[in-house]
Amino acid sequence: MSFDRMIERIAELQNPTVAGLDPKLSYIPEGIRQEAYSRYGRTLEGAAEALLLFNKGLIDALCDIVPAVKPQCAYYEMYGWQGVKALHETIAYAREKGMFVITDGKRNDIGSTMEAYAAAHLGSTGIEGEAVAAFDADALTVNGYLGTDGIQPLMKACAEGDKGIFVLVKTSNPSSGELQNQMLEGGQTVYRKMGQMCEEWGKELPGNYGYSGVGAVVGATYPAELEELRAALPHTFFLVPGFGAQGGAADDVAPGFDKNGLGAIINSSRGIMCAWQKEKCAGSEYAAAARREAERMRGQLMERIGKITL
Amino acid sequence: MSFDRMIERIAELQNPTVAGLDPKLSYIPEGIRQEAYSRYGRTLEGAAEALLLFNKGLIDALCDIVPAVKPQCAYYEMYGWQGVKALHETIAYAREKGMFVITDGKRNDIGSTMEAYAAAHLGSTGIEGEAVAAFDADALTVNGYLGTDGIQPLMKACAEGDKGIFVLVKTSNPSSGELQNQMLEGGQTVYRKMGQMCEEWGKELPGNYGYSGVGAVVGATYPAELEELRAALPHTFFLVPGFGAQGGAADDVAPGFDKNGLGAIINSSRGIMCAWQKEKCAGSEYAAAARREAERMRGQLMERIGKITL
Numbered sequence: 313m314s315f316d317r318m319i320e321r322i323a324e325l326q327n328p329t330v331a332g333l334d335p336k337l338s339y340i341p342e343g344i345r346q347e348a349y350s351r352y353g354r355t356l357e358g359a360a361e362a363l364l365l366f367n368k369g370l371i372d373a374l375c376d377i378v379p380a381v382k383p384q385c386a387y388y389e390m391y392g393w394q395g396v397k398a399l400h401e402t403i404a405y406a407r408e409k410g411m412f413v414i415t416d417g418k419r420n421d422i423g424s425t426m427e428a429y430a431a432a433h434l435g436s437t438g439i440e441g442e443a444v445a446a447f448d449a450d451a452l453t454v455n456g457y458l459g460t461d462g463i464q465p466l467m468k469a470c471a472e473g474d475k476g477i478f479v480l481v482k483t484s485n486p487s488s489g490e491l492q493n494q495m496l497e498g499g500q501t502v503y504r505k506m507g508q509m510c511e512e513w514g515k516e517l518p519g520n521y522g523y524s525g526v527g528a529v530v531g532a533t534y535p536a537e538l539e540e541l542r543a544a545l546p547h548t549f550f551l552v553p554g555f556g557a558q559g560g561a562a563d564d565v566a567p568g569f570d571k572n573g574l575g576a577i578i579n580s581s582r583g584i585m586c587a588w589q590k591e592k593c594a595g596s597e598y599a600a601a602a603r604r605e606a607e608r609m610r611g612q613l614m615e616r617i618g619k620i621t622l
Numbered sequence: 623m624s625f626d627r628m629i630e631r632i633a634e635l636q637n638p639t640v641a642g643l644d645p646k647l648s649y650i651p652e653g654i655r656q657e658a659y660s661r662y663g664r665t666l667e668g669a670a671e672a673l674l675l676f677n678k679g680l681i682d683a684l685c686d687i688v689p690a691v692k693p694q695c696a697y698y699e700m701y702g703w704q705g706v707k708a709l710h711e712t713i714a715y716a717r718e719k720g721m722f723v724i725t726d727g728k729r730n731d732i733g734s735t736m737e738a739y740a741a742a743h744l745g746s747t748g749i750e751g752e753a754v755a756a757f758d759a760d761a762l763t764v765n766g767y768l769g770t771d772g773i774q775p776l777m778k779a780c781a782e783g784d785k786g787i788f789v790l791v792k793t794s795n796p797s798s799g800e801l802q803n804q805m806l807e808g809g810q811t812v813y814r815k816m817g818q819m820c821e822e823w824g825k826e827l828p829g830n831y832g833y834s835g836v837g838a839v840v841g842a843t844y845p846a847e848l849e850e851l852r853a854a855l856p857h858t859f860f861l862v863p864g865f866g867a868q869g870g871a872a873d874d875v876a877p878g879f880d881k882n883g884l885g886a887i888i889n890s891s892r893g894i895m896c897a898w899q900k901e902k903c904a905g906s907e908y909a910a911a912a913r914r915e916a917e918r919m920r921g922q923l924m925e926r927i928g929k930i931t932l
Contacts, residue, residue, distance in 0.1 A: 334735070337749065345750075356756065359749050386731060386738035390747045392756040393707035400703050418730050420765055421696060422795035422863075425644070428696035437700045439647065439669050440655075446666065446702040455730055455765050457790060459797030480767060485732035487769030494815060497805045502812065505804060553732075 314519030315476045315527060315549050318412040318450070319574060321379035323622045327610045328573070330380040330414060330551070331602075332581025333370065333402060334387040335363045339585050341595025344369075360394035363387075366598075367402045370585065373599035375409040378606050382551075382579055385417040403449050413449045414551065418480060420455035420462055427465040434477075435469035451476040453529060453551070456506055460513070467516055467526070476517070476525040476549075481507045481541065484531025484554030507541050510548045521574060521622060523549040530568065532560025532578065539567035542575060550576040555609070556583030562612040573620035580609055624829030625786045625837060625859050627760070628722040629884060631689035633932045637920045638883070640690040640724060640861070641912075642891025643680065643712060644697040645673045649895050651905025654679075670704035673697075676908075677712045680895065683909035685719040688916050690760075692861075692889055695727040713759050723759045724861065728790060730765035730772055737775040744787075745779035761786040763839060763861065766816055770823070777826055777836070786827070786835040786859075791817045791851065794841025794864030817851050820858045831884060831932060833859040840878065842870025842888065849877035852885060860886040865919070866893030872922040883930035890919055 322328050337345065340362050348362035371381065381402075388399035399415075406413050419429045433452045436443040456463060456479045466477050482492055482503040492503040507528055514524025524547045530538050532554035542550070550568045554560040555578050568576035587605035588598035614620075632638050647655065650672050658672035681691065691712075698709035709725075716723050729739045743762045746753040766773060766789045776787050792802055792813040802813040817838055824834025834857045840848050842864035852860070860878045864870040865888050878886035897915035898908035924930075 334738075336738075349750075354750050354752060356747075356749070356754055359747075384731075384735055384738075386729070386735045386742060389742035390738045390756055392742075392747075392754075393703055393710050395756070396706045397703035418765070419696070420728050420730070420790075421694075422793060425694055425696045428644075428646075428694075428700045432696060432699035432702075437666075437669075437702075439666070440659075440664050442664060444666055444702075446700055446705070455728070455767055457765055457767050457801060458793050458795055459800035459802070461795050461797040480730075483732065483768050485768055485771050487771040490769035490819070491767060491812070491815065492769070494812070495807045497807055502801070502804070505801065509800065 314517050314525035315523055316519045316521060317474065318380060318577070319521050319523065320622070321412055322577065323620045325377060325379050326614060326620050327377060327379060328577050328613060328617070328620065329378050329606060329609055330382045330577050330579045331370065331374055331378050331584045331606065332579050333367050333381050333383040334581045335366050335585065336387060337362060340366045341588065341598050343595050356392040356394040359391045360398040363391065363395060364398040364401050368405055369599040370602050371406050371409055371411065373603040374606055375411050377603065377610065380412040380414060380577060381406045382414040382416050384581070385415065400447055403447055407450070414451040414453065414478065415447060415449035416453045418453050418455045420458055422458060423461040423465060426462050430465045430469040434466065434473055434475045451478060453478045453480065455480050456509060463513055467513065470517055470525045476527060478527040478529050478551040479506065479510050481510065481528040482530045482534055482537045484533045484558055488531065503537065504544065507545050507548065511545045514547050523547055523575070527551055529553065532565045533558055535564040535567055538565070542568055542570070551579065552576050553579045556580045562616045566616045569617050573617040578613060583609065624827050624835035625833055626829045626831060627784065628690060628887070629831050629833065630932070631722055632887065633930045635687060635689050636924060636930050637687060637689060638887050638923060638927070638930065639688050639916060639919055640692045640887045640889045641680065641684055641688050641894045641916065642889050643677050643691050643693040644891045645676050645895065646697060647672060650676045651898065651908050653905050666702040666704040669701045670708040673701065673705065674708040674711050678715055679909040680912050681716050681719055681721065683913040684916055685721050687913065687920065690722040690724060690887060691716045692724040692726050694891070695725065710757055713757055717760070724761040724763065724788065725757060725759035726763045728763050728765050730768055732768060733771040733775060736772050740775045740779035744776065744783055744785045761788060763788045763790070765790050766819060773823055777823065780827055780835045786837060788837040788839050788861040789816065789820050791820065791838040792840045792844055792847045794843045794868055798841065813847065814854065817855050817858065821855045824857050833857055833885070837861055839863065842875045843868055845874040845877055848875070852878055852880070861889065862886050863889040866890045872926045876926045879927050883927040888923060893919065
């Protein structure tokens with residue numbers, strides 16, 4: 313009912329990294345794409361097969377050094393239901409390999425509809441009395457614009473299945489301040505208000521390491537806000553995107569951690585997935601290149617954090 | 623590049639209604655469920671087939687009197703990729719029958735990822751130089767918490783494909799005010815600020831009837847806010863959920879319309895889908911019951927609005 317499983321794996325591997333799985337075709341080596349097209353043609357099926365092969369190679373190369381993966385729904389939906397099938401298979405494969413899976417869907421809706429999203433991504437769906445899991449990730453990112461009754465159904469699924477959610481608080485993109493940094497009467501920003509709602513919601517999902525099952529998304533590109541929120545939200549674990557390709561560095565994300573080296577998990581998507589292109593190595597070595605980049609990233613983060621202690 | 627096609631169909635049918643397609647198994651008559659299970663078993667495939675059969679019957683019964691349908695992604699995702707395939711087929715079938723399709727996904731993310739969502743739901747995906755449409759709806763609901771660069775990629779897809787988006791402004795659920803009704807310094811609410819952002823964004827997607835391709839979601843359950851926003855956002859078309867099962871009535875939604883009877887499209891999901899259960903008629907008559915309810919709803923709305931004039 314919290315992020316304890318994720319936190320334990322972070323400590324075990326001494327690595328607070330999550331690898332984003334946002335597999336665009338242009339990131340995937342030619343050999344994998346051709347193999348997939350030879351089976352299914354240059355179709356959505358073929359593209360989805362390429363995504364899945366690419367992801368499996370990454371997961372195999374990362375699963376003993378990186379605690380978590382974060383597939384981003386958009387990059388699967390753009391390949392149709394066939395891509396969404398590849399998302400399902402990616403989630404299952406990563407969990408089999410012991411990775412904690414955060415589905416990045418930023419889902420949001422009114423209560424009755426959020427019950428359906430909770431069933432889809434974290435819980436299970438009833439079919440004539442039988443419970444069948446649909447996507448079955450360990451955690452889901454969500455958008456809290458609709459307030460408490462859009463969050464409540466997820467909390468129930470988290471409590472029942474030992475899972476968690478990350479709520480958007482301060483996002484990594486350039487225009488995130490347009491709404492999020494607006495000042496409310498009383499002198500609080502919108503993002504700070506959202507953060508406090510996370511801290512409130514989290515009371516229902518307490519964990520063993522001081523962090524609840526309601527985390528927050530806070531971008532690496534805003535280190536001052538990250539520091540402010542770390543101090544203000546002591547029970548809220550942060551998912552921090554924006555490292556690497558979006559410009560965030562180890563110094564920028566350091567304020568997200570507490571004195572035990574906990575409190576944040578840092579995402580790298582393109583940095584790890586596209587390491588083979590940056591290194592200019594052969595496409596057949598993409599997984600090894602991803603592992604090298606993940607090791608470099610762990611080195612940079614751990615140099616800054618020191619040791620992660622439960 | 624706007625909602626002109628939708629507006630023209632609303633005027634043609636003299637009906638500002640959108641039928642929500644949120645097909646839970648419990649809404650679907652026994653006969654349809656058994657037919658689907660006989661083909662695919664009591665599985666996600668079987669459930670997805672039941673959804674699709676149910677939807678096709680509704681679309682056939684409604685397409686000459688209701689201008690639009692709004693499938694809600696959550697109710698398809700809960701049945702796995704198999705359900706998402708049924709979503710794809712529902713969208714295609716409804717468009718074939720001349721209906722305007724609003725995919726209710728409330729998607730949101732940073733710019734580069736919103737490009738993927740725009741490709742998925744409104745545009746097309748490139749596969750080795752070929753453009754392939756994935757879900758190909760006419761409009762998508764989105765959440766604007768991330769600001770302009772999370773909206774821009776959608777605007778591009780709308781301009782290229784003559785499509786539109788609806789941005790969450792004031793949602794219909796009980797707790798929507800927790801964040802949305804917070805007062806900003808300067809005396810403006812968060813929802814009003816979001817509404818103004820829609821009005822700004824819409825300048826890039828002007829339409830022929832005074833309304834842009836950037837609409838707003840405003841709940842029927844908050845008639846005072848609906849009236850305020852209609853006056854404040856003269857170029858923003860409203861998608862109004864909350865009619866019927868959520869408690870909104872024709873009097874509540876009336877402030878959403880302009881003097882020509884334009885400016886809003888009113889959603890009913892359970893009211894129409896579950897009419898056969900409310901009427902206590904045979905399951906085999908569910909489509910006819912849905913049509914009767916849609917006719918009642920049109921009657922209630924048009925009595926209040928008068929005539930819809932372009």
